Amino acid sequence: MKEERTDLRQQEADERYRRIFENIQGVYFETNADGTILDISPSVEQVLHYRQDELIGTSLSTLCVGQDKRNNLLNMIKENGQVSDYEVFLNKKDGSPACCSLSAKFICDYSGKSFSRIIGSLRDISSRKQAEKEIRESEALYRALAEKSMAGVYVVQDGVFKFINANAADYVGHKREDMAGRKTLEIVHPDDRKELIANARAMLRGEQNSPYEYRVITKDGQIRWIMETVTPIVYEGRPAVLGNSMNTSWTLSRMDVGIVEAIIEAVHDGVYVTDIEGYFIAANKGFERITGIRRHELVGKHTNYLIEKKYISETVNLEVLKDKKNRSKLIRYPSGKEVLVSAAVVWDKNRRAVGLVSTLRDLTELNSMQRKLAQSSDLVEKYGSSLKCMGDPVRNMIEVRHQGMRKVDTDH
Known part of the structure; x- marks a missing residue:
């Protein structure tokens, strides 16, 4: 009776082990001392696309990509008794490589004097390595x-x-x-x-x-x-x-306007600059791409020109020019795009308002890029949008433009 209970407990333990073995997420394996696979969990099919029965009796080392890597793995196990998180490429059934992390150790026989088998586990880290x-x-x-x-x-x-x-x-x-x-x-x-x-x-x-x-x-x-x-x-x-x-x-002369224009062109978002009275001074290609309006048409014209030509029904610039408070607003342009326009006052060192810098961001384009780009690629987009801060090159150009307009008014 005692022996029957012992046998029953052993059967139950074996059954629990088998359930764990068959449902383990990683791949568990056992080999003899020379690397011949004695047993391997069914989960190997998810990683290497081999069935369990196709690998039993074959050598673990033959799955390794590269003779040097294969020999190195077995030598490390033999010399150190074990390896932990050893990165190795294993051949899938279709011949493509899978980057795996392998841990294994030698198990001694009952005498404790010699190694009889190797037990270990491996997991597919291809996705992690690709992300890295x-x-x-x-x-x-x-x-x-x-x-x-x-x-x-x-x-x-x-x-x-x-x-x-x-x-x-x-x-x-x-x-x-x-x-x-x-x-x-x-x-x-x-x-x-x-x-x-x-x-x-x-x-x-x-x-x-x-x-x-x-x-x-x-x-x-x-x-x-x-x-x-x-x-x-x-x-x-x-x-x-x-x-x-x-x-x-910085203080730049009028000869440095080209530098300012180069900075504007480097920005992916649309950018345009006006003086403190609302007259256009410069715009970049991003402005044309987003709005569908040719920038050369606007240079020297007042912001009201956009409304008079019925390009837009309202403009955030006029509001900012009125109370000198930065703000943003959604505006639809002739291109059919819904654009977030942010207008910021440019101040000189004495806190005197000298002009406006406005940025235009196509929200449709932004949403599309966010879906396609990984988190690290998004750094480049954010870096581009933040170049709207153009500093004194813009201020200097605005002041020169503003002074010129006052002179024209006086002459007339």
Whole structure:
């Protein structure tokens, strides 16, 4: 009777083991000392597309891609008694490779003196490796774009600079290598730190669209004004902040208008600039693409021209010109696209309004791109939209335009 109960318990234990074995998510396997597969879980069909019975009796090493990798795996198990999370490519039934993480160890015989078999498990990590590759490629692309950017670009994580391009470092008179790992608030004027934190947090929460300004202290003690936008991102697998900035302390001559136009053309979104009275000064190709209106038709004309020509029924610029408060509005253009127009006042160093910079974002296009692009590819789009901060090049051009118009009025 006692023996029958023992046999029954053994049968129940075997049955539980078999249920676990057949339903395990990873792939469990057993081989003899030379690697011949004695047993393998049915889940192997999900990973390598082989049936269980097709692999039993074959050598595990023959599944490995590459003779060197195959020999190295068996040697490591023999020399160390085990391997853990060993990355290896295994051949699927159709000949394509599957990147797997394999863990295995030798099991001694009853005497404990010699190895009798190997037990282990493996799991398919192809998706993870592909995602890691895409992230690396996206980060490399982002770095390349950031390095070529005419703006200051940086990534902040845990309150310190994790990445910064040469322009941003130059704003405060430092080299890039001196800024890496440095706390961001160290370079901010003490009187502006509290307001900067409040503005940045509001923008990160989506409560503020317009860029904000603050002062920084350079390496040699000079004070410079910086205009900034920030965007939440994931960097190296963790939450971070992408910053784009312009040194608004610059003063450029009229000969530098070409630089301003080059900056505008580099922005993917539509951008146009007016003086403080609402007269168009410049627009980029993105403006034409989104609105269907040729930019050369608008240069020198007042914002009211768009309404008079019935291109649009309302314009956010006139509202901003009236009360000097930045705002955004959805407007439908002749192209049939619904566009989010954001108009921001351009101020000089004395807080005098000298013009407007407006950005146009095609929401249909944005939604489409968000569905198609991975999270890291989205960094490039956000980087482009934030280049609406063009600083003093725009101010200088606006002031020259404004003075010229006053002179014409006086002459007449």
